Amino acid sequence: MCKRKSWAACWSRAGLVVALAISPLVAAQTEDSVMWDYTRKMFIGDATYSFDERIRVELPSFAEDSMQVPLGVDASGLNEPIQQMIAWADYNPIQHIFTYRPQAGVLPQVSLPFKVQQSTPVRVAVQLTSGEWRVGSGYVDAAGGGCTLPSESRMQDDWVSSLGQISAGRFSRASGDRFKLQVMHPMDSGLVANIPSFYLEELQVRRPSGEVLIQMQLSPAVSENPVITFDTATGAADVTLWLRDNDGNEFERAL
Amino acid sequence: MPTLITWLLALMCAALSSASWALNYDLQPRQIAENTWVVIGTTEDFSRQNGGDIVNSAFIVTSEGVIVLDSGPSRRYGEALKQKITEITDQPILKVINSHHHPDHFFGNQAFLPAPILSLEATQRLIAERGETYAENMYRLVGDWMRGTEVVVPTQTIQPGVEEIGGHRFEWFAFSGHSGERADLVLLDHTTGVLFPFDLVFYQRAATTPDTPGLEIWLQDLERLAQMEFRQMLPGHGEVVSDLTALKQTSAYLAWLHETLQGAAAEGLSSSEVMRLPIPQAFSELAQVRQEFERSVTHLYRHYEQAVFTQ
Secondary structure, three states: OOOOOHHHHHHHHHHHHHHHHHHHHHHHHHHOOOOHHHHHHHHHOOOOEEEOOOOEEEOOOEEOOOOOEEEEEEOHHHOOOEEEEEEEEOOOOOOEEEEEEEOOOEEEEEEEEEOOOOOEEEEEEEEEOOOOEEEEEEEEEEOOOOOOOOOHHHHOOOHHHHOOOEEEEEEEEOOEEEEEEEEOOOOEOOOEOOEOOEOEEEEEEEOOOOOEEEEEEEOOOEOOOOEEEEEEOOOOOOOEEEEEEOOOOEEEEEO | OOOHHHHHHHHHHHHHHHHHHOOOOOOOOEEEEOOEEEEOOOOOOOOOOOOOOOOOEEEEEEOOEEEEEOOOOOHHHHHHHHHHHHHHOOOOEEEEEOOOOOHHHHOOHHHHOOOOEEEOHHHHHHHHHHHHHHHHHHHHHHHHHHOOOOOOOOOEEOOOEEEEEOOEEEEEEEEOOOOOOOOEEEEEEOOOOEEEEEEEEEOOEOOOOOOOOOHHHHHHHHHHHHOOOOOEEEEEEOOOEOOOHHHHHHHHHHHHHHHHHHHHHHHOOOHHHHHOOOOOHHHHOOEOHHHHHHHHHHHHHHHHHHHHOEO
16 A cells, blocks of 8 residues: 555554554543543542443544534443433533433433533533442544634624524434424623623423423533433423523423 | 664664655646646545645646646645646746635645636635634644645636636636535636546545535536536546546435435434444445544534424
């Protein structure tokens, strides 16, 4: 293969070998970034925990758009009911991404896009009903800047007219129902000059009885106009989505 | 029999030569038709090893002067290209063409000044708007290869239509599929039969989609291109072909991408699930296909999701 331009090919091959050789190091960084002790205490305090590879934290290898990085979390491999899962990015200025509390009948999996400021490990701490914490990790490479750039909404004048509009879809899956929704909201981080933080902070899915099926806290690290998915284990008839932002605006629609 | 010393010397020489090679583009112009030379780049992604030499450029030596088709990813590339041109012809540079606004196609402009630099109007606007951001990104991606590179916005615009220059009958077209509304230049040289579709066609390398106004628009453009009569075609990335192989490959990949995103949206898949879908064997050998597929999900999936949502 080492013909002409092939110098470049050979070099990139050498690069690949190096990358393979250092991948354990990357893995180690994922679990032991310099921020790990700090962020862990921030979210789970001094509780004992263990890393658990059955918690899948899915991220693209590179953040093509640092303002919209898709994150998929799936803790169903644990085969145990959970109380909550907390997701954060070690090197983000706003580390917290979301806290998800699925009730009985809801699968411990969720996906949404978030912003990254630089390459970072992403953690998902899952608390089992026993109180025990298990931690899954992922890593995303990024050029960065996602938290300190103005949202696209702020570049337009008409975002107010679509504020809180919810689009939604419901899909039959082998495991039950998949809900996918998009809420129009600038999700301003507060880290951009002259734009105060303005973001959706609470999401609930409720039954007609008022019973809460899903409870989720969102941080301003979640991307603007986020598309969120979650899954129920059985068909969930008549449910309502309710959201509230940090200005007290409430948004609601049937799913 | 080589002694240990000889081996050590050889190793040192190898180390030295590769170090000095490191920041020199090894451009090898190849004549493919009368007056027509191409410089084929690698089918890799930007890296500090390749200095962004991932793109094809070309030049046509007319009797009025040389027309340069795309100036490459950096000032240094532009200088290397200009050097090669002067080794081949005494003709001055008549003009430089920027086929579209992506950074691997115009950052060599500086090297050719004060020659006029031409592009479609939309491309001129896009380079003016995004040039600085691209420059920052390029410095990050390829590092020192970019030293001294600055944005040079095309100085003149080019109108679609037929134009006679120095014994060549050129026809310029404005397409949209890869770069946005009337932002993709295509050149057909009726004199030599060489078609330059630039980045509307990728060969043996997965297509990039950050600015496509829609894969269906791109696919329509390719159908129009397929109707053109040509003897040879230089894709924006990948080798020269003398038939529709490259065009059909790009078309098949984009059609698969379109159907895959459409199908995924209909099933309610999340972006991160779509990114992990398998790449069919037909495309698994395309350079950068997994990375480009992931990127395309980021660029495009949202539009497919919108189509299945209820308000």
